[in-house]
Amino acid sequence: MHDPHVLLRVISKFLIPIIALFALYVQFHGDYGPGGGFQAGVILAASVILYALIFGLDAAKKAFPPSWVRIGMTIGVLLYGGTGVVTWLLGGEYLNYSVLAHEASHGQHYGILAVELGVLVTVTTVMIAIFYAFGSRQPETDERDW
Amino acid sequence: MIELVLAATAPSESAVHIDWLSVFRFAGSLISLAAGLFFVLAGTIGVIRLPDFYTRLHAAGMTDTLGAELILLALMFQSGFSQMTLKLVLVAIFLLITSPTATHAVAHAAHEAGLKPLLGPYKAPEVDEGT
Numbered sequence: 001m002h003d004p005h006v007l008l009r010v011i012s013k014f015l016i017p018i019i020a021l022f023a024l025y026v027q028f029h030g031d032y033g034p035g036g037g038f039q040a041g042v043i044l045a046a047s048v049i050l051y052a053l054i055f056g057l058d059a060a061k062k063a064f065p066p067s068w069v070r071i072g073m074t075i076g077v078l079l080y081g082g083t084g085v086v087t088w089l090l091g092g093e094y095l096n097y098s099v100l101a102h103e104a105s106h107g108q109h110y111g112i113l114a115v116e117l118g119v120l121v122t123v124t125t126v127m128i129a130i131f132y133a134f135g136s137r138q139p140e141t142d143e144r145d146w
Numbered sequence: 147m148i149e150l151v152l153a154a155t156a157p158s159e160s161a162v163h164i165d166w167l168s169v170f171r172f173a174g175s176l177i178s179l180a181a182g183l184f185f186v187l188a189g190t191i192g193v194i195r196l197p198d199f200y201t202r203l204h205a206a207g208m209t210d211t212l213g214a215e216l217i218l219l220a221l222m223f224q225s226g227f228s229q230m231t232l233k234l235v236l237v238a239i240f241l242l243i244t245s246p247t248a249t250h251a252v253a254h255a256a257h258e259a260g261l262k263p264l265l266g267p268y269k270a271p272e273v274d275e276g277t
Contacts, residue, residue, distance in 0.1 A: 004258070011247045018240075144258060 004144075005054070012054040019047040027120055037116040041123025048124075049131050057135045069129045076122030083114045175223035182216030189213060198264035199256055207249035214241055 003009070023044035030036030052060030084095040092099035097111025185208060192205025218238045225231045 004254070007250055008247065011243060015240075015244070 008054055012050055016047045016051055019050070020044055023047065023120075027116065030116055037119025038123050040116075041120045042127060044120070044124045045127030045131070048128050052131065052135065057132070061132070064128060066129075066132055069125045069132065072121050072125030073129065076118045076120070076125065079118030079121065080115055083111060083118070087111070171223045171226065175220040178216045178223065179220035182213050182220060185209065185213035185216060197268050199261055200253065200263045203249060203253055203256075207246065210245035210249070211242065214245070 023040045026043060027037060027040035030040070048060060048064050051063060083097075087096050087099055088094055090099040095111070095115070097108045098104035100107035100110045189205045189209030192208070193202050196202045196205055215238055218234055218241070222231050222234045222238075225234065
């Protein structure tokens, strides 16, 4: 079987896990330097979008089902808002992380981690949702056209 | 660096200590930076001056791989044995893998679309002197 894009497929298979790993690096490096939930979410979504571009939209929908997209979008926002509500219940202001632990600095750390995780999940799934919405509109580009 | 060289050439004291590692680092980074800049400049001129799509793509690919890699090598010489060098090595490896792949994808797409390369002898047009 002749595959015209064997080179791109091999390189992408090698690179996609590393892109996802780099997204986690950006996510957890956000406390100390440039980076954070939004950038990490975009990079993580880019790995799924690259998979969809190289292997086709159907394969991508098998690997990352659209139901996950819907669930992820709500879970992320709930995680963000829920952190605020938890700090409310613990006696602080909305999103005042200092009350999350015995020491204020530890509480700040846990709070920013939870909020950034919510941002990561939401941004990833929304980016993939936009891509799926555009990609599903019309038949895919023919193999011989690119 | 200049003080080091001056101290080395000054005949005042016989036992002048020269930090040869930093001399080699400086010289290596200078040479590879100059080579990288040469390739980037050659690629830029090539993209403007070369006659057709494939030759221009060749020039652009040269800029992306050799030029960027040599500049990264110069930065590695400058940063020494540190975490920054490890990051630069990773950047260099991924650039070495991805940028020829991107060039291949573009060239393959052009070939599939039926673009024929320009064959036969070719003479570059005269540079417009701006009369």
